Amino acid sequence: MEPVSKSVYDVVIIGGGPAGSSLAIHLRRLGHSVLIVEKATFPRHHIGESMAGECARMLKSMGLGDYMESANYPQKKGVWVQGTKESSKFWVPVQNVDENGNVHPEKSFQVRRSEFDQKLLDTAIEHGAELIAAEVVNVVQDQGRIAGLKIRQGENQTTILRSKIVADASGQQCFLGRRGFLGEKSFTGYEKQVAFYTYAKKIERGAGQENGNTRLFYGGKDHWTWLIPFDDELTSLGVVVPLAEFKDSKLSKDEFFEQCTKSINPHFAQRLEQKELTTKVRMISNYSYEYEKLSGPGYLSVGDSHGFLDPIFSFGLLFALKEGQLGAKAINQSIESGDFALMTKYEGLIRNARDVSRLVINTFWQYPLAFLRLAHYSHANEIAALFSGKFFDPNVDDIDAVKLMRELMRKTEKTETGKAALKSA
Ligand SMILES: Cc1cc2nc3c(=O)[nH]c(=O)nc-3n(C[C@H](O)[C@H](O)[C@H](O)COP(=O)(O)OP(=O)(O)OC[C@H]3O[C@@H](n4cnc5c(N)ncnc54)[C@H](O)[C@@H]3O)c2cc1C
Known part of the structure; x- marks a missing residue:
């Protein structure tokens, strides 16, 4: 057992991914003792390379500005979204949102997650967080609240860690959610999707500044x-479709992936004509879910551990990093005041931000042409601000594009209700 320095930590964090490391960095800056428990050996592979604009600003504020510039990550100026027709195409530039909610032009990065997650975890340790290589296997409860964790190292060696707060940053393993601490798990409408992805050379991704951008x-x-550009040579390429189509196809993963690269969109197929895959095709399903609660007596959840909607517009890292920052603030206030109910304020802000991100994605799928008009012509700046991370602005609901999307989706709900009523009549 590696030594831990304290009998009781302010916060023990389950998982050292982006959400856990961001939380640890912000908690250390607020003066709290922090222990991260991580079961994987870093550097480890992880999908999720493309960053929203707000991530770049947050990383600078965490002291990683120079690292991001020097690590040779492809620089992202924006996202091209392309339908099957040449004209159904729009561009969303990367922007950032400052402390006052104002939006500025920015660049962001396409990160190789094995390197990036390692660097973020190292930064948390440089800030004074402790790290222990172990798997969290259970919670410790005391008088109706979570008061610590049971961890396992090797085959049988278990240890109890005690803390004022336990933070769940276990990603899609949903440590606390699976044990019933976050209430009901619900599905989002995107849970029947599956993603296949790999990395390849000789992908046509455009010259000059275009070379670093995301293309959907x-x-x-x-x-x-x-x-998604991965480095100078490699590109991350993925396809996302309903899982049932893969099952019905009776094809192998590789065959199905190959078929999808040709059939979904001709502009995508064209850019892959010379492709040389460098890794096997990987498959991820069951990645979309949402838990009812984000906190409770003695605990808080950040990042994917309480929900993930859909990867299409690359909001995952944004939520992970931002929830780490906001979660630290909520924990700090709670520990200082002794009022742990304060953590529910955090829930409200996060829920609203996630709700607006869902609105953006749902509107895109329900009304692609109307969305294109909003993004490309009538409300381009507002959509760019949302893509960059303005979801966390307390006044996000006052943005005209958000009001318009809500109105559109309300009409859909009415129509769907109408259709359902007709069907059952
Ligand atoms: C197909 C797909 C594509 C995506 N593409 C993008 C993208 O382009 N851009 C983007 O921003 N997001 C993307 N995402 C989402 C993004 O990857 C996640 O939102 C992000 O990684 C969440 O970070 P996290 O820290 O919450 O979880 P993770 O990064 O998963 O970290 C969780 C950590 O907890 C550890 N852990 C789990 N259980 C335990 C335990 N019991 N004990 C100890 N340690 C434990 C794990 O080992 C892991 O290291 C994508 C997601 C999918 C499914």
Whole structure:
């Protein structure tokens, strides 16, 4: 057992991914003792390379500005979204949102997650967080609240860690959610999707500044693909479709992936004509879910551990990093005041931000042409601000584009209710 320095920590964090490391950095800056428990050996592979604009600003504020510039990550100036017709195409530039909610032009990065997650975890340790290589296997409860964790190292060696707060940053493993601490798990409408992805050379991704941008291509509803520059040579490429289509196809993963690269969108297929895959095709399903609660007596959840909607517009890292920052603030206030109910304020802000991100994605799929008009012509700045991370602005609901999207989706709900009523009549 590696030594831990304290009998009781202010916060013990389950998982050292982006949400856990961001939380640890912000908690250390507020003066709290922090222990991160991570079961994987870093550097480890992780999908999720493309960053929203607000991530770049946050990383600078965490002291990682120079690192991001020097690590040779492709620089992202924006996202091209391309339908099957040449004209159904729009561009969303990267921007950032400052402390006052104002939006500025910015660049962001396409990060190799094995390197990036390692650097973020190292930064948390440089800030004074402790790290222990172990798997969290259970919670310790005391008088109706979570008061610590049971961890396992090797086959049988278990240890109890005690803390004022336990933070769940276990990603899609949903440590506390699976044990019933976050209430009901619900599905989002995107849970029947599956993603296949790999890395390849010789992808046509454009010259000059275009070379670092994300390119998304969509076909029929719920069928889309991505190209995300990985380094000078390699590109991450993925396809996302309903899982049932893969099952019905009776094809192998590789055969199905190959078929999708040709059938979903001709502009995507064209850019892959010379492709040389460098890794096997990987598959991820069951990635979309949402838990009812984000906190409770003695605990708080950040990042994917309480929910993930859909990867299409690359909001995952944004939520992970931002929830780490906001979660630290909520924990700090709670520990200082002794009022742990304060953590529910955090829930409200996060819920609203996630709700607006869902609105953006749902509107895109339900009304792709109307969304294109908003993003490309009538409300381009507002959509760019949302893509960059303005979801966390307390006044986000006052943005005209948000009001318009809500109105559109309300009409859909009415129509759907109408259709359902007709069907059952
Ligand atoms: C197909 C797909 C594509 C995506 N593309 C993008 C993208 O382009 N851009 C983007 O921003 N987001 C993307 N995402 C989402 C993004 O990857 C996640 O939102 C992000 O990684 C969440 O970070 P996290 O820290 O919450 O979880 P993770 O990064 O998963 O970290 C959780 C950590 O907890 C550890 N852990 C889990 N259980 C335990 C335990 N019991 N004990 C100890 N340690 C434990 C794990 O080992 C892991 O290291 C994508 C997601 C999918 C499914």
